[in-house]
Structure formats: structure tokens, C-alpha cells
Amino acid sequence: MPSQPYYRTALWKQIKTAYLRRNPYCYCCGAQATIVHHENYTAHNLSGLDEEFLYPLCNRCHYIVHFNNGQKVKSLEVARRLRHRRHKHFLNKENKI
Numbered sequence: 001m002p003s004q005p006y007y008r009t010a011l012w013k014q015i016k017t018a019y020l021r022r023n024p025y026c027y028c029c030g031a032q033a034t035i036v037h038h039e040n041y042t043a044h045n046l047s048g049l050d051e052e053f054l055y056p057l058c059n060r061c062h063y064i065v066h067f068n069n070g071q072k073v074k075s076l077e078v079a080r081r082l083r084h085r086r087h088k089h090f091l092n093k094e095n096k097i
């Protein structure tokens with residue numbers, strides 16, 4: 001078993017760097033994104049092959065979607081908040097498909 005958390009591995013760093021280069025803006029507010037949030041942690045998703053469940057976020061918005069009065073919220077609630085807070089930049093992109 002790997003001794004370090006997945007997000008600190010070289011593979012994840014690679015995926016994150018490449019993903020943020022292509023998606024430089026926060027999904028929620030449009031600011032510079034510094035964090036790639038995972039909506040779910042399936043093996044396929046973590047392999048970097050599937051970006052459907054990745055979201056570029058700034059520090060502030062990442063905190064906002066994950067916490068409620070200092071308490072971590074459930075992943076379903078995180079997903080709901082993300083969709084609700086979606087920035088217009090991403091709305092436009094998604095409508096075009």
C-alpha cells in the first residue's frame with residue numbers, strides 16, 4: 001500500500017498541474033484556481049483518465065463548499081453546493097456542448 005496520501009503523489013501532481021493549465025479559473029467565482037477538487041474517488045477517476053469529476057477551485061471556494069461553520073459537510077452536499085455556485089464562465093461552456 002502507498003504510504004502517502006494520493007494527493008501528494010507524483011502522479012496526482014502531474015494531473016493537477018496539467019488540469020489547472022487547461023482550467024485556470026475557479027469553478028465557483030472565476031478567480032485563479034489553485035486546487036483541483038475531486039467529486040468522487042473511484043480508481044478510474046484517480047488514474048487521471050477521467051476529468052468529469054474534477055473541479056478547478058480557488059482556496060476560498062474550496063473551503064466554502066467543504067465546510068459549514070467549521071464542520072466538514074457530506075460529499076453529496078459538497079456536490080450540490082458546487083452545482084449551485086457554478087460560475088457563469090462554466091455555465092456558458094457547458095451550454096455550448
Ligand SMILES: [Zn+2]
Pocket residue numbers: 026027028029030031057058059060061062
Ligand atoms: Zn473561487
Ligand SMILES: [Zn+2]
Pocket residue numbers: 036037038062066
Ligand atoms: Zn475538495
